[in-house]
Amino acid sequence: MTYIFAHRGSSKDCPENTMAAFKKAYQDGADGIELDVQLSKDGIPVIIHDEKLDRTTNKKGNVNTYTVDELMKVDAGSWFSKKFSSEHVPTLEMFLDWIAPLPMLLNIELKNNVIEYNMIEEKILQLLHQYGMKKRTVISSFNHYSLVKLRKLDPYIETAPLYSSGLFEPWEYVRAVCSKSAHPNYRSLHPYIMEGFKQNNIPIRPYTVNSKKWMKYFFEWEIEAIITDYPVIAKKLLQEGPPDQKGRFLQKWW
Numbered sequence: 001m002t003y004i005f006a007h008r009g010s011s012k013d014c015p016e017n018t019m020a021a022f023k024k025a026y027q028d029g030a031d032g033i034e035l036d037v038q039l040s041k042d043g044i045p046v047i048i049h050d051e052k053l054d055r056t057t058n059k060k061g062n063v064n065t066y067t068v069d070e071l072m073k074v075d076a077g078s079w080f081s082k083k084f085s086s087e088h089v090p091t092l093e094m095f096l097d098w099i100a101p102l103p104m105l106l107n108i109e110l111k112n113n114v115i116e117y118n119m120i121e122e123k124i125l126q127l128l129h130q131y132g133m134k135k136r137t138v139i140s141s142f143n144h145y146s147l148v149k150l151r152k153l154d155p156y157i158e159t160a161p162l163y164s165s166g167l168f169e170p171w172e173y174v175r176a177v178c179s180k181s182a183h184p185n186y187r188s189l190h191p192y193i194m195e196g197f198k199q200n201n202i203p204i205r206p207y208t209v210n211s212k213k214w215m216k217y218f219f220e221w222e223i224e225a226i227i228t229d230y231p232v233i234a235k236k237l238l239q240e241g242p243p244d245q246k247g248r249f250l251q252k253w254w
Ligand code: G3P
Pocket: 007, 034, 036, 049, 109, 140, 162, 183, 207, 208, 227
């Protein structure tokens, strides 16, 4: 059965990467949560997608020019709807404290491909250890040097390269960056590539799978997980019936 990861929480119903979005994902029946992590000025892992506060909060400027105390006071919800004005930028620790007792999986995306945050890998591993979350967490990043570093620090942590275009034989690349799974852009997953991942026993969790057609395509291939903004739709579709013939949906438009 394919796991459903809520992308930045249930981000179509709540402001992305806030505790409201994460709690909604749990209520929606998502199996896991994907979230994005950067470091504050004082080096604390905080959950926010952009390097800047401008798009999703009432403040401006780089995340790493604000202390964690300041970030926990910014309004990270009103841009989405006034009713979320009490949402702030959560710390990763606050989030882990909430998720640890719940039966959920976790995908932490390190947003260190634009700004190389000092020691972010060590800090994330320490927090996952502290909350007993290592075995149900996969760490992904577009910065693949960071993934190799993570595996050197902890040979048991699961890592997955994020990538957005058509790599040649990506299952070989996944091994080259010391990972065991991959997080490709869903559009790169031609049946030939799907077959290669399958033959090489590399689990995949494509992003961001929002249409029913693509959801069905991936369910038919019985992949490990999809990352979606619509966990309710994905769960319902999964429960509706047995997988159809492989590739039937993709053949219509490829
Ligand atoms: O981790 C999957 C996906 O979130 C990667 O892209 O920009 O949505 O963080 P982005």
